[in-house]
Amino acid sequence: MTSTPVESWSEDVARDIVSNIAREPGPILLCLQAIQERFGYVPAAAVAIVAQGCNVSRADVHGVLTFYSDLRDTPPPPVPVRLCAAEACQAVGGRQLLRDWQQACEQDQELAEVTGVDEPIFCLGNCALGPAAMVAGRLLGRACVDSIKQAVHHHAEGSNS
Numbered sequence: 440m441t442s443t444p445v446e447s448w449s450e451d452v453a454r455d456i457v458s459n460i461a462r463e464p465g466p467i468l469l470c471l472q473a474i475q476e477r478f479g480y481v482p483a484a485a486v487a488i489v490a491q492g493c494n495v496s497r498a499d500v501h502g503v504l505t506f507y508s509d510l511r512d513t514p515p516p517p518v519p520v521r522l523c524a525a526e527a528c529q530a531v532g533g534r535q536l537l538r539d540w541q542q543a544c545e546q547d548q549e550l551a552e553v554t555g556v557d558e559p560i561f562c563l564g565n566c567a568l569g570p571a572a573m574v575a576g577r578l579l580g581r582a583c584v585d586s587i588k589q590a591v592h593h594h595a596e597g598s599n600s
């Protein structure tokens with residue numbers, strides 16, 4: 440799943456997405472994931488659209504939206520960075536990497552603005568190559584501050600060309 444928005448928010452497009460999914464089993468989560476995939480996040484206006492399309496309450500949709508940490512209700516930063524905080528990565532320096540990364544962002548305001556301050560993620564499925572990180576949807580194994588910075592710059596340069 441990429442977290443880079445591919446188009447600007449549109450209620451009409453969101454309604455089309457919901458109408459195509461609403462009859463699937465477990466439609467709320469599927470709708471929210473599809474909306475995030477399309478727009479990069481789930482705007483507040485999407486909650487009512489999903490609720491209406493799935494014939495559930497706004498509270499039901501809000502509950503799903505806030506339960507899953509991978510769903511976001513704000514636009515992502517230009518190059519989102521997520522660090523794994525689960526056990527296997529903790530055992531090989533994940534906590535230290537998080538501290539080092541936070542320190543690097545504190546010392547480099549531009550880096551902090553480009554990457555944002557995302558919530559840690561719990562297991563990227565790359566446990567054997569921990570500590571693991573994800574930079575703009577790209578998985579990094581044996582991550583360190585330098586390799587994360589390199590991936591951020593590589594993505595940013597690719598986005599600008």
Ligand code: FES
Pocket residue numbers: 523524525526527528529561562563564565566569570571
């Ligand atoms: S515990 Fe970090 S990738 Fe699985």
